Amino acid sequence: MNRNRARVLLLNPALGPLDYRVPQGMTAEPGAIVLAPLGPRQLAGVVWEPERMASDAEVGDNRLRNLVAVYDLPPLKDSLRRLIEWTADYYLAPPAAVLRMALASASALDGGPTIVEYRATGHLPDRLTPQRAQALERIGERQGLVRELATIADVSEGVIRGLCKVGAIEPVTVAVDDPYPEPDPDHDPPDLSAEQQAAAGALADAVLARTFHPVLLDGVTGSGKTEVYFEAIAAALRDGRQTLVLLPEIALTEPFLKRFTARFGVAPVAWHSDLRQSQRRRAWRAIASGEAKVVVGARSALFLPYRELGLIVVDEAHESSFKQEEGVMYHARDVAVMRGHFEQLPVILASATPAIETRHQVEQGRYAELKLPARFGGAQMPDIAALDLVADPPPRGRWLAPKLVEALGETMARGEQALLFLNRRGYAPLTLCRHCGHRFQCPNCTAWMVEHRLTQRLQCHHCGHIMPPPRACPECKEEDALVACGPGVERIADEVTALFPEARTAIVTSDTLWSPARAAEFVGRMEARDIDIVIGTQLVTKGYHFPNLTLVGVVDADLGLSGGDLRAAERSFQQIAQVAGRAGRGDKPGRVLVQTHDPSAPVIHALVSGDVDGFYAAETDSRREAGAPPFGRFAGIIISSENLAETVETARMIGRAAPQVEGMMVFGPAPAPLAMLRGRHRQRLLVHARRALDVQAVIREWLGALEWPRGVRVAVDVDPYSFL
Incomplete structure (x- = not known):
């Protein structure tokens, strides 16, 4: 290996690796994070093995430019570099776009123990313009850089600076590299049932074995899955290694942090989009140094450079929000399993309603399975009944059937709480x-x-x-x-207020719970019984534990079944089963009423009768018959441009050039269901292939031979979840 020459993957998705000269006295081993010149700019990048990644241009030693610096940071481990290569290859994405998720905090690369942030002082300026008022209202207790506050407040940076000048916002110096307190595995061990103890013991043994071991933790809602995998986290802590817990929604972070703190004495390190730049920097550096022992985060936390990872947990592993729909279109559940493979560690997929793909892996013997079939502490699963909207419709102009309204009244009369679910903001x-x-x-x-x-x-x-x-x-x-x-949730809330004027209601959607702090406020109000009826979208279907919530009403069970999505029935079943699981989690029995125009639909029948296995068997058979995942492969090709003619012509050209490959069919092009998105016209092709075919290699060669106008974007979605 030539130590005077380094192949560097820069944080520029438009480029492949480039070669640089390593100046005398500098060491740049594979994995080292470096600063390299590119034209007049300097970009961060990572040194790669030349044999694993071809350079964009072979250049002689005498024409190479010098690396500027090697950052004083731990190098990216070999296992993480292999994961980046695999993700780029499988999802047909530029390796640099995947690498950007690993180096996700630009400020973390540089040293410096403090940073200046800004916060509101509580002083109102004499000249309070509408924009200034909006800024101060939205900023509230939050603090951050000027640009971060401007984004939070949806105003220009000039408005924030103006508020600084008049004393309404003040600077504050923040220490950015303070160490995190360590969780204590023996702080407050739980009292587990025999079933839970057996599952927890098996997971702890898997952690100590230090080998790749994917496990499906399949437990009904309220069975204590979180407490069980907490014992695996405790085993990793005792072994001196790090744990990553992936959650599908930012709003779920706060309830999780609360439960984690009660068990381990301190909060875990959080990683999500709501963090300030200084918080991201501190978390990233602690993760890279190994100081952050437990990280809980959104899907992007999967690519961070953990120094000593010992366990990955994917909670609510069936959730479709683990699929990234833009940029690198990866599925965090599947990439988590691959990271476990490269790092040689166990991966726990926890779910009350596992995806058919995950169930299939268990049947094939590739994943182990641990079952928790009963709720913890004697709590019973709720009774589920269908309300036929054809036979017993709501009054004209209303959306809640008489029996559901009656049940709401009875629940309130007992001093208990109710939840109405409608997945429409x-x-x-x-x-x-x-x-x-x-x-x-x-x-x-x-x-x-x-x-x-x-x-x-x-x-x-x-x-x-x-x-x-x-x-x-x-x-x-x-x-x-x-x-x-x-109806949307706000309209249902209006109807509830008209029917029960004295009821204290709360609307729970991504519009109202946009941050962990707002989620914490909602949880506090529910636990204090300041809310009688919650009206919410899918955001409230998972992760929440409210013992006094005894009634769940599903306003429109048919909503998710339209649209021709191959996963529509499965997704509807999962959503309704999850929201039903919010009822009766304490010592009071729960009841679930499902409004539908078709009580005989397989999804509704399975929910009411409890025949979960029969439903999944029928769904699996229909997928097998159609050669759909997990028995076949899909890949979407999405063509978009601001120019309609360019979009259509490029899509037709790609369609005409489709290779004739045995075991593969190409459908389209056709206008996407969302034929225009963010001002860009869209066309789609769908590739359907047998399972054994290397469809990525076929698509790479097919598209690689074509050229299209600069204004046209062509994206490939391998294993698509959305067909819009």
């Missing part, structure tokens, strides 16, 4: 003019504008475009002719 999914029929559509997307009455706006849930609701129809100019069609 806002007040109404569609607004139209009753005079001319005009429908409000997003100007950037093929999607309806959703009315949000609480914030007085129409919003696109795909691109974020916002507009105030007009008084008059923009088409026919008729005033007061706009009508809301269909």
Whole structure:
């Protein structure tokens, strides 16, 4: 190996690896994090083995540019570099785009023990403009850099600086590399049942064995899965190694932190999008040094450079939000298993409703399985009944059936709490003019504008475009002719208030629980019994434990079954089973009422009858018959451009060039269901292949031989979850 020459993968997805000269006195071994020149700029990158990654351009030694510096940081381990290569190869992504997730805090690369952040002082300026008022309201107790506060407040950086000048915001010096307190594995050990103890012992043994061992921890809602895998975390702590716990939603972080702190005495290290830059820097450096013993985070935490990883837990492993839909379109559950393989450690997939793909791996003997079939402490599973909306419909203009309304009244009379589930944010999914029929559509997307009455706006849930609701129809100019069609959670909340004026309600969606702090506030109010009825989306279906919540009403069980998604029935079953699992988790019995227009649908029948195995067997058989995952392979090819003609022509060119390969079919091109997204026209092709075919190699060669206009983007989604 030539020690005077280094192959470097830079943090630029448009480039492959480049070669550099290693100046005399500098050492740059594979894995070293370096600073390298690129044109007039300097970029961070990682030294790679030349034999594992070909350079973009072979250049003679005499023409190489010198590396600028090697950072004083632990090098990226061989196992992490192999994971980056595998992820890039499997998901057909640029290796540099995957590497960027490992080096996810630019400020962490440089030294420096302090940083200046800003926070509100509580002083209101004499000149309180609407933007200044908005900024101070949204910032609240939060602090951060000027640009971070500007993003939080949705104002310009100039507004924040103006507030600094008048004393409404002040600078504060933050120590960024303070050590984290260590969790104590023996702080408050739980009193486990015999079943839980057996599962916990098996998981602890797997941690100490230090070998690759994927395990499905399959337990009904309320069976104590978290307490069981906490004992595996305790084993890793005693062994001096790190643990990563992946959660599907940022809002779940806070309840988890609370339970973790009660068990281990201190909070784990959190990693998610709501962290300030200084917090990300501190967490990243502690993870790389091995000081952060337990990390809980969103899917991106999977690629961080753990020094001594001993265990990975994927909680709610069935969740579709573990699939990244932009950039590197990876599935965190599957990449977690691969990281376990490269690092030689156990991976626990915890779920009450495991995905068919995971169940198949158990059947094939590739994953072990531990079952927890009963709720902890004698709590019983709730009774589930279907309400036929055809036979017993709600009154005109209402959405809650009489029997559900009656059950809500009985629950409140007993002083217990209820949850109404509808997976639809806002007040109404569609607004139209009753005079001319005009429908409000997003100007950037093929999607309806959703009315949000609480914030007085129409919003696109795909691109974020916002507009105030007009008084008059923009088409026919008729005033007061706009009508809301269909219900969202806000409309259900209005109906609840009309029916039960004394009820204390809370709306729980990503609009209202946008940060762990807001989630903590909601949990506190529920535990203090300050809320009688929760109206929420899928955000409230998992991870929460409220012993006084005894009634769950599913407002529209049919909603998730439309759209032709191959996972629609499975996903609906999982969502409704999870939300049903919020009921009766204490010593009071729970009840679940499911509103549907088709009580005989397989999903509803399985939920009501409890025939989970029969439902999954039928779903698995239909997938096998169709050659769908896990028995076959899918890959989506998405073509997009601001120019419609360019989009269509490129899609047709790719379709015409599709190779004739045995065991593979290509469908399309066709306009995507979301034919326009964020101002870009979209076309899709779908590749369907048999399981054994190396479909990535076929697509790589197929697309690699083609050229398209600069304004066109072509993305490949391997194992797609969304077909929009």
